[in-house]
Amino acid sequence: LQLAFTTSVDTEFDPVIEKAGISVSVYSDGRLWQYAKGVARSSVAMTVSTPIQIKSTSKTFMSALILDQVENGMYSLSDTVSSTLADHPGYALVDGDRINPEVTIEELLTMKSGLNTYHMVGENFVAIENNPGWKPIEHLNMTPLGYSDPGIYEYNDTNTIILAII
Numbered sequence: 702l703q704l705a706f707t708t709s710v711d712t713e714f715d716p717v718i719e720k721a722g723i724s725v726s727v728y729s730d731g732r733l734w735q736y737a738k739g740v741a742r743s744s745v746a747m748t749v750s751t752p753i754q755i756k757s758t759s760k761t762f763m764s765a766l767i768l769d770q771v772e773n774g775m776y777s778l779s780d781t782v783s784s785t786l787a788d789h790p791g792y793a794l795v796d797g798d799r800i801n802p803e804v805t806i807e808e809l810l811t812m813k814s815g816l817n818t819y820h821m822v823g824e825n826f827v828a829i830e831n832n833p834g835w836k837p838i839e840h841l842n843m844t845p846l847g848y849s850d851p852g853i854y855e856y857n858d859t860n861t862i863i864l865a866i867i
Contacts, residue, residue, distance in 0.1 A: 703734055710736055722747025763864050764810055771806070776867075778807035785867050791838035792866075799844040800859075801851070806867070808851045809860040815849035818857040837866050 706727055714723050722739030724747060735749040745751075771778055776785050783802035786792040804814040819840055828843070840862050 702729075703736075706734055707736055710738070714738065722751065724749055724751060724753060760861050763861055767806065767810060767864050767867065770867075776806065778810070779805050781805055782809075782863060786863075789838065789866060791836065795838065795841045796846075798846050799848070800841055800863070801848045804851055804863075806864075809864050812854050812857055812860055813851055814857065814860050815851045815853065815855075816857060816859045816863075817845040817848060818859050819844040819862070837862050841866075 706725070710723065710725050714720065720739055722737065722741050724737040725735070726749070727734045737747045737749045737751065739747045741747045741751045770776065781802060782800065782804050783792075785806065799817070801814070801816060804816065808814045841859070844859050
């Protein structure tokens with residue numbers, strides 16, 4: 702099984718022209734398999750112990766968790782931000798001129814919410830990095846004022862923060 706995983710990673714990774722490093726872990730039947738290759742920094746090899754920022758990889762996991770909650774009947778894809786977060790203790794503090802309360806879970810998942818992204822504002826990024834104790838709900842008031850009507854795809858970290866809060 703380990704050979705099959707290693708071969709699969711090598712088959713996908715090796716032909717890529719521009720690459721850095723990759724670290725893969727698989728947990729199955731009470732056993733953990735790990736594998737790494739490539740470089741972490743210019744002349745430092747990637748290992749399974751090399752720290753890696755998860756960044757946008759979390760969007761995949763977040764989407765799976767949200768869809769699992771939808772499947773379990775906790776809410777539906779057509780539910781709005783305002784209805785889903787109505788009981789959240791910090792939601793009342795979110796500026797309504799920054800986050801459209803009528804955006805649906807589906808629009809957040811498909812990056813079609815029309816919301817602005819807080820993350821691409823340079824000073825927000827620095828503030829977040831310097832204060833990792835902030836709660837996700839606090840990030841929403843860092844989102845630039847205004848929003849567009851939902852419907853057009855635009856990659857956006859604000860969507861993922863709202864999904865994390867949900």
